[in-house]
Amino acid sequence: xxxxxxxxxxxxxxxxxxxxxxxxxxxxxxxxxxxxxxxxxxxxxxxxxxxxxxxxxxxxxxxxxxxxxxxxxxxxxxxxxxxxxxxxxxxxxxxxxxxxxxxxxxxxxxxxxxxxxxxxxxxxxxxxxxxxxxxxxxxxxxxxxxxxxxxxxxxxxxxxxxxxxxxxxxxxxxxxxxxxxxxxxxxxxxxxxxxxxxxxxxxxxxxxxxxxxxxxxxxxxxxxxxxxxxxxxxxxxxxxxxxxxxxxxxxxxxxxxxxxxxxxxxxxxxxxxxxxxxxxxxxxxxxxxxxxxxxxxxxxxxxxxxxxxxxxxxxxxxxxxxxxxxxxxxxxxxxxxxxxxxxxxxxxxxxxxxxxxxxxxxxxxxxxxxxxxxxxxxxxxxxxxxxxxxxxxxxxxxxxxxxxxxxxxxxxxxxxxxxxxxxxxxxxxxxxxxxxxxxxxxxxxxxxxxxxxxxxxxxxxxxxxxxxxxxxxxxxxxxxxxxxxxxxxxxxxxxxxxxxxxxxxxxxxxxxxxxxxxxxxxxxxxxxxxxxxx
Numbered sequence: 001x002x003x004x005x006x007x008x009x010x011x012x013x014x015x016x017x018x019x020x021x022x023x024x025x026x027x028x029x030x031x032x033x034x035x036x037x038x039x040x041x042x043x044x045x046x047x048x049x050x051x052x053x054x055x056x057x058x059x060x061x062x063x064x065x066x067x068x069x070x071x072x073x074x075x076x077x078x079x080x081x082x083x084x085x086x087x088x089x090x091x092x093x094x095x096x097x098x099x100x101x102x103x104x105x106x107x108x109x110x111x112x113x114x115x116x117x118x119x120x121x122x123x124x125x126x127x128x129x130x131x132x133x134x135x136x137x138x139x140x141x142x143x144x145x146x147x148x149x150x151x152x153x154x155x156x157x158x159x160x161x162x163x164x165x166x167x168x169x170x171x172x173x174x175x176x177x178x179x180x181x182x183x184x185x186x187x188x189x190x191x192x193x194x195x196x197x198x199x200x201x202x203x204x205x206x207x208x209x210x211x212x213x214x215x216x217x218x219x220x221x222x223x224x225x226x227x228x229x230x231x232x233x234x235x236x237x238x239x240x241x242x243x244x245x246x247x248x249x250x251x252x253x254x255x256x257x258x259x260x261x262x263x264x265x266x267x268x269x270x271x272x273x274x275x276x277x278x279x280x281x282x283x284x285x286x287x288x289x290x291x292x293x294x295x296x297x298x299x300x301x302x303x304x305x306x307x308x309x310x311x312x313x314x315x316x317x318x319x320x321x322x323x324x325x326x327x328x329x330x331x332x333x334x335x336x337x338x339x340x341x342x343x344x345x346x347x348x349x350x351x352x353x354x355x356x357x358x359x360x361x362x363x364x365x366x367x368x369x370x371x372x373x374x375x376x377x378x379x380x381x382x383x384x385x386x387x388x389x390x391x392x393x394x395x396x397x398x399x400x401x402x403x404x405x406x407x408x409x410x411x412x413x414x415x416x417x418x419x420x421x422x423x424x425x426x427x428x429x430x431x432x433x434x435x436x437x438x439x440x441x442x443x444x445x446x447x448x449x450x451x452x453x454x455x456x457x458x459x460x461x462x463x464x465x466x467x468x469x470x471x472x473x474x475x476x477x478x479x480x481x482x483x484x485x486x487x488x489x490x491x492x493x494x495x496x497x498x499x500x501x502x503x504x505x506x507x508x509x510x511x512x513x514x515x516x517x518x519x520x521x522x523x524x525x526x527x528x529x530x531x532x533x534x
Contacts, residue, residue, distance in 0.1 A: 013205065013255040013278055013369060014312040015470025016053035017460055018103065020373045022320045023060050023082050024068070025411040025431065028424030035411065035423070037083035041091050043414075044098055046442065050377060051460030054101035056207050056257075058320055060088065064114050066176040067393055068320070068409070070209060071112040075194045092202040101204035103257070108191055109210045110177040118178050126167050133184050135170035137220065144168075150222050151232065154210075156397040170220075172213060172232065174393045182214045182241065192248060199252040206249070211258035211271070211280070214238060234267055242276045249278075257281065257314065265305035272311035279369065282314050286322065289335040290355050292482040292498040299366065303474065306368075312471050313368035317359055318376055324408045327382035329355035338394075343384075343403050351527070353379050357455055357515035358496055358529035362484065364459050365494035365531060367474050372456070375412050378440045379452035382407040389432055406431055413441040458513055462531065468492025477506065487534075496529040508532040 021040060029038025037060065047055060059069035062077040069079070078085050092102045111118060117133050124130035126138075137148040139162065147160035148168055160168040161175040170179045180187045195206065215235035223231060242256075249256060258280040262268040271277050288298045302313045317325045322336050330352025331345055356379060363370050385406045390396075392404030411429045414422030416438040420429045438444070445451035463469040468488040479485035482499035485506065492512075497503045502523035505511075511518075512531040519525050 012053060012101070013257075015367075016101075016369045017051070017364070017463065018054045018056050018369060018371045019047060019050070019052040020056045020058070020319060020371055022058050022068075022374060022409055025409050025423075025429075026374055027412065027414065028420075028426065028429065031425040032081075033420070033424050033426035033429040034081050036081065037078070037087045037091050039424075041087070041094060044091075044095055044100070047095075047100060048098040050457055051464055052100060052372070054103055054204060055095060056103040056205075056371070057105060059105045059107060064112055064176065066112070067174055068391075068405075070107050071110075071114075071174070071177045072107050073112040073114045074116075075106075076197055089201055096202065102202070103205035103207055103255075104198055104203050105207045105209060106191070106194065107209040108180070108182075109213045110171065110173060110179045113176045113178055121169075122163060125165055131167075133181055133187055134178050135181055135216065135220070136167045137170075138166070139168050149220050149231075152223060153397070154213075155394050156399075156402070170216070172210075174397070179216070180214070182216075182237070183218065188241065188244070192244065195245060195248050199248070199254050203254065205255040205257065205278075208256060208258045208277070211242075211260050211277070212238065212262060214241065234262055234264075239270065239276060242271065246275055246277070255279065265301065269305050269309050269311075272306065272309045274310065279312060279314050281316060281371070285363075286316050286318070287336040289333070290329050290359070290498065291334070292484055292496075295362075295498075296476070296484060299474075303367065313366070314371060315363040315366050315368060316371040316373070317356070317363060318373045318408065319371070320373065320409055321405050322408065324380055324382040325356040325359060325376060326352040326379055328352070329359065330381075338402075341402055347381070349381055352381070353452070354516060354527045357452060358527055360452075360456060361459060361513065361515050361529035361531060362494065362496050364463055365469065365486075365488065365492070367470070367472050367488070369471075373408075375408075377453055377456040378412070378442065378445060380410075380412075380440055383410040383431075383434050385410075385431065391431070410434070410437075413437040414443065416441040416444045455513075455515065459531075462512055479503075491534045493532040493534050494529065495524060495532065497524045497526055500526055502526065505530065505532065506534065508534045 024035045026035045027039030027043045028035050060078055060082045061072045062074040062079045063069045063071050078088050095102050121130040121134055138144050140146040144166050151159045153159045154172050159172055162168045171177050212234045215237045217231040221231055255278040258277045260271055260280040261283050271280055282302050284298050288294050306313050327347050330348040390404055390406055392406045394402050395404030410431050410433055411423040419425055419427045421437050421441055423429055445453035468490040472489050475487045477485040477487055480503055483503050484496040487493050502519050502525050504523055510533050515529040524530055
């Protein structure tokens with residue numbers, strides 16, 4: 001059993017390393033081919049040995065799983081595929097015993113069409129109080145045959161679906177995910193009750209899905225590109241909602257991290273004022289290409305937009321929605337954009353792995369907190385999913401042109417041999433694993449001091465030492481073209497070489513860690529990072 005470490009009791013979230021678990025694909029405890037809470041509980045020692053401070057779970061609630069659990073039918077019930085509420089409570093307690101906090105996912109923009117509220121709204125009919133908790137409207141056209149407006153979907157296709165009685169309801173995602181009406185007091189009260197429900201069970205934080213989309217323009221005006229304010233993104237009324245949530249979180253000493261995709265730095269920072277969200281995901285960094293000048297500008301912009309509100313930055317390379325880092329960095333275009341995802345994109349995995357190792361040291365040396373998506377510590381590439389096994393609605397709603405997000409959601413390999421590489425006793429898990437998955441298995445990497453897993457474990461151990469890491473100032477150092485070099489506190493220096501040639505290291509007392517070996521002359525090779533003590 002892994003030895004527990006003492007969790008911090010101050011503002012731990014300011015410099016925490018948080019591991020994202022996608023429950024369907026982490027570990028299967030009951031042998032049905034789908035990951036579950038029993039599987040996670042059995043692997044908690046692995047997470048403790050890795051050295052993370054907290055674990056964020058994507059939705060584990062009762063759901064038809066049309067959108068991987070982001071179509072929630074009941075927030076107070078664990079989906080039977082994952083286990084039970086009692087098992088979730090045990091997991092939270094056992095994780096705490098190992099010094100690991102638990103963060104859960106809340107999806108406030110919408111619910112499942114199987115949610116009791118929506119089923120009641122369909123049954124009650126037009127003009128009923130039940131429909132006021134959603135956005136039901138008559139259609140346009142002579143016979144109401146046209147949608148109420150032309151808003152674009154987050155998942156391609158229409159944002160309105162017509163029901164048999166002639167009305168239409170709004171869904172920014174799939175038709176199975178009807179949007180809630182946040183102008184309705186019952187919607188606000190329900191979500192405040194949900195927060196308390198999970199905080200009472202020991203949850204240390206909440207990740208807020210699609211945090212900037214909840215409030216809609218009540219006029220439901222047609223969408224006009226570039227016209228402010230946007231009819232359903234970043235409406236001012238959102239801030240009252242999050243102030244109310246923050247007061248609840250403060251009662252329990254809990255934290256929030258928001259999924260906030262906004263191009264306007266000032267508007268973004270408003271969500272991080274001291275009485276609103278504690279943190280928000282840094283998507284500009286996640287989507288940034290592997291280019292020194294772009295990375296430097298993004299880091300500077302991130303720190304600058306957080307500074308006025310005193311919030312810590314967050315750094316993330318990958319999550320359950322985007323192309324895995326090893327694959328993205330091995331392509332000609334190393335940026336991430338949903339619009340450019342395509343089947344069969346040429347990839348140099350050796351190059352991508354080298355860059356991903358360097359990027360790991362870069363992110364872990366930056367000021368603030370870091371999120372690590374499951375499998376990144378194993379260097380997993382994006383998997384090519386056979387067309388007949390794809391489940392992601394993004395693929396189907398794009399007419400089959402978008403490969404979807406299943407490629408980063410393939411079950412983890414725990415052992416080099418055995419059914420489904422140790423993920424399950426089932427030979428064929430819910431998503432198929434590539435034939436070479438055994439090469440990335442945990443048991444094989446544990447025995448290899450040069451593995452990606454060994455790099456992450458050593459990096460997290462050094463970061464936990466506290467000398468210069470985490471929240472605090474960053475100072476850029478003079479460096480050559482396409483080289484990032486910066487100093488932190490206590491003589492910590494990080495250098496990342498993105499140029500096409502080896503570069504000399506600054507004067508230093510000792511080398512703490514490198515993402516790859518230095519060359520024979522002690523130079524830092526291309527696409528390699530180093531931590532120094534000076």
